[in-house]
Amino acid sequence: MEQNVTESVPLRAHPLALPTPTPVRWNRSARARRVSLRIDPRAGEVVVTLPMRSGRRAGLQLLTTHAAWVKERLASLAPAVPLSPGQEVNLGGLPHVIRHDPALRGPATLAPGAILVGGDGEFVARRVADFLRAEGRRRICERVAVHAARLGVKAKRITLKDTRSRWGSCAPDGSLAFSWRLVMAPDWVLDYVVAHEVAHLRELNHSARFWTLVTALTPDRDAAQEWLRKNGPALLRVG
Structure with missing residues (x-):
């Protein structure tokens, strides 16, 4: 059983060369x-994992030893992007402004260069997040169908998650899972991730x-991998 506690480690309380508070x-x-x-990267925090019999002193020692690395990594994080009115959010790699109009009814909708959301202001973030997830599912399912047809395979189910380390996965039973945040990446990047996982329906290995299957499905393998390496962490900072 895991126990999780979140707290700040002030610089004055512990002599660590870290931002205050960290x-x-x-x-x-x-x-x-x-x-x-x-x-x-999503929470913008340091995570120290301890075995059951280890005390916090061991964690603090590790933090002290790697203080410079922690400070550098925290400083390199992209700014957090709240899903609030006036904020820009990428959709298919293109910026869209969140526009709130209380008079609008129904779920958020897409307009040229904008995401339109109505209702009370306190629900804007949730409604925009719901829209992004729904749009992500639509786009991902569409590409799964295309690539699966080319390979003559079929996914058992498609699930969207909010993962922090994997953009997609394929289970042995043929179930596919994807990060909904791919909807913010350029279409050709999303297409690569989908092609990668669909190819696993034929070859559950690398x-x-x-x-060869991946290359046959998408021409953008190398460029997409590089884009995710450079820009993927910023997607985790949205919302």
Whole structure:
């Protein structure tokens, strides 16, 4: 059983060369065999995972040792992008302004260069997020159908998640899962991720045969991988 606690580690309380205050999330995990440290780009916080028998002192020692790395990684995070009126959000790689009109009814809709959302202002973020997820599902399912038809395969189900480390996955039973945040990436990047996972329906590995299938489905493999490496972390900062 894991215990999760989130707290700040002020510079004055602990002599760490970190921004003040630095958000640190402490995870205690029965599966952990050693103390580990990572940056959660979506939350913009440091995550320290401790084995059940390790104390916080071990985590603080790790933070001290890697303080420069932590500081650099936190500073390099893209700014957080709230789903609020007037904010720009990419859709298919193109900027769209969130426009709130209380008089509008129904779910958020798409207009040229804008996402239109009505109702009370306090629900704007939720309605925009719902719109992005629905639009992501529509676009991803469309590309799954195209690529699956080319390979003569069929996905058992398609699920959209809010993952932090994987853009897509294929389970042994043929179920596909994707990050809804792909809807913000350029269409050719989304297409590559979908092609990658659909190819796994034929080859559940990363063999030469698998990559041959991916290359046959999409011409943008290398460019898409590079785009995700450079720009993917920024997608996690939206919402």
